[in-house]
Amino acid sequence: MERVHIDYCEYKGKMVLVMIDAYSKKIWTRCMMSDTTTYKTLAVLFGWFCEEAGFPTTLVSDNGPQFTSKEFEEKLSKWGVKHILTPPYHPASNGLAERAVGVVKDKLKKM
Template sequence: MKSTTSAATVKEVRKLFAQFGLPHQLVTDNGPQFVSNEFEAFLKSNGVKHVLSAPYHPATNGQAERLVQSFKQSMRASENSDGNVEKKVAQFLLAYRAAPHCVTNETPAKLFLGRELRTRLDLLKPDIQSVMSTKLLSQSGNMTETRQVDGKVWVRDYRGADKWVPGQVTAQHGERHYDVDVVNGQCRRHIDQLRSREEHNISLQIEPDLPERCAAPTRDSNHASVSCGETSSLEPVLQPTPRRLKQDNPGPPDRLNLYLGNI
């Protein structure tokens, strides 16, 4: 902060409230920007209890003072290391938020975010979550269809007149995305936009997986119209059951007509 006036302090505190929500209690020292009427009115309007520490007794706000002490020790220890001040501050904050607290036995990140932060130490142990996600997807059948690298496929094309063009898979990204070489360059496609050449004989002028158009309906000897795929046997045609009229449905019982009032 370039200024420590009450207006500037309220502006910065409002940003924190908008990002993390309104706290139940705020502990500060007796600085002039904290005891001003403007700052007190701001906290009161947001339902935040303001607690002032005793003058000349910084131990009242011991948690903040302990954090300042840890930060100063970290900065002194990193004087001979490479990097600017912003990099050293970021490294300290990551290490502090990922370390368990001596009182709660939990990390500040776990208490605040509900999860642990990922650090470089996590590279030394397997990622159990990703392994479990892969196994669950394979068991559910969502990963049964794949494309092999260097495999020949039909590629959905959005740049030319032909909707499907031949291509060859060059690389796989994740579980569903592939890099494919086509005639006019390279593109990335989802697995839903690829078809195997061995399984699908796709004409370049028609869409794949579409049913063939039926021929014109024929008529049997009794001049009865016969649709595509049906035989000319004189089987009785089942008429669809008519829907109930609107008046046949009395609607929900009166006991469900509750008056909720203004919420």
């Protein structure tokens, strides 16, 4: 897996972690309830996600606090994952993740 885009979205009071592979466009989601801490994000990303999909070489995210923490950057560096932060206040820079969030919300509304 080369490049993965990642973002959070809120749905009915719960936070959902949304990840999408830039090549295959496959989307992975995980309900985080309200816990979007760096620790929980890393646990899901490099526990469940990498076990299922493998380590990405590049991770693209916005500037959310869980993605910009020192702990998050250290873990990515340790695992050899290049982290690209999109410019602040410019969600279109992470358009792939933003579109995936829209798809996920649409699917959740239909359930």
